[in-house]
Amino acid sequence: MTMLAEAVVDVDKLVNVVLVALLSGIGVTTLFAIAVFGATRFSDQRTTGGAALGAYACLALVAFAGCLASVVYGVVLLTA
């Protein structure tokens, strides 16, 4: 049964789809959550100030840029 399935299904292609979906779906959502974390912490600590303020801002910006870059890369890859 397994051999029949392997003969019919392009397993490599299917595994590739699964991996790409896992990486992009979980990865982009995680990056966005990190950006939200950084932005919210930055907003909370704006009145108190401190060294962490800059760190949270950087975290938010980098994570958001990573999120956006991943999305654009994915769409460009599909178009290509």
Next chain:
Amino acid sequence: MDADIVLVIVIATALAFDFTNGFHDTANVVATAISTRAMPPRVAIGLAALLNLVGAFISLKVAATVGKGFVDTAAIDTTIVFAGLIGGIAWNIATWYFGLPSSSSHALIGGLVGAMLAAHGTGAINGDGLLGKLIVPAIVAPVLAFVVAATAITIVYRIVGRLRPGPVNRSFRLGQLVSGGLLALSHGTNDAQKTMGIMTLALIAHGSLRAKGFHVPLWVVASAASAIALGTFSGGWRIIKTMGTRIIKMDPAQGFAAQGAGAAVILAASGAGYPLSTTHVISGGIMGAGAAKRFSAVRWGVAGNIIGAWVLTLPAAASIGALAYGVSRVFGSGALGPLLISVSLLMLLTAVFARRIKTHSPGYEDSLAPSAAP
């Protein structure tokens, strides 16, 4: 002359199917964004329509799979393609009427397979292609979307769970503008392609295109893209209620995770040429995002009804496609059969829509109430 008339009917019917596909599938794309109040319904639907149009131009791999992956292109004729479309449209309308988000894609492919079976028997069906490129991916995709959404939302809650809900919800609502847009784009890369595949198949059957190479003409791409966008814009409010709220009530983070999971799975599959059901995938994503937060929060009963509709789709659409082919052949091999079926379907649709408008008119329910007078 007859062949030309049948081709025109087939192209018109294919575009009508594409319209119903957009109409039927609007909820998949916009329901989560509307239910979490990420955007107002009209904005969500307008954005979805625009990005469906754009997405349809991005990739043609799914069109090639639909056009040559499931049936023998040498045995195809325009009447078979027409009957297949009728199978798909009829099932789409029936499930729309009862508010069940079933798969337009499987309805179309089921209709085509049914019509081909009626015409030439099992020898003209590519069973390996159906199994390897349709059925297996159809089973894998919603499970994959479930896993992606469940994992993603679990990670999200770990990261933002202790923050103030107000800013977090606002941020994820903003994020849903992008995730919802991606989902609409991915829908265009997968669903419009199926109609393009069918239209190209019809052109090959007619002799207007060569079978070798499977080239999709630009006018086919543009017309199919426009039809699905118009259908999306027309909306499907009835199904939106089921998709957005009856499966699970969700917060913006869950909506983002569900839409992101759906877009990731559909785009990955489109890149590989797999024709998926966006209905299945986004439903899997919604259930995954919901179940990860609280397993009992998902209204599994509603989910069960949806699964029931899905299981029925391939055989039901195939049966209608086979019947449509048989009825068409009663009137010979010319254009008369498809013409009569088209006119009958239009009359039925007019009656259905007229009844829908009447039952939803302001005074209708009052008129049904028992009279107060003795």
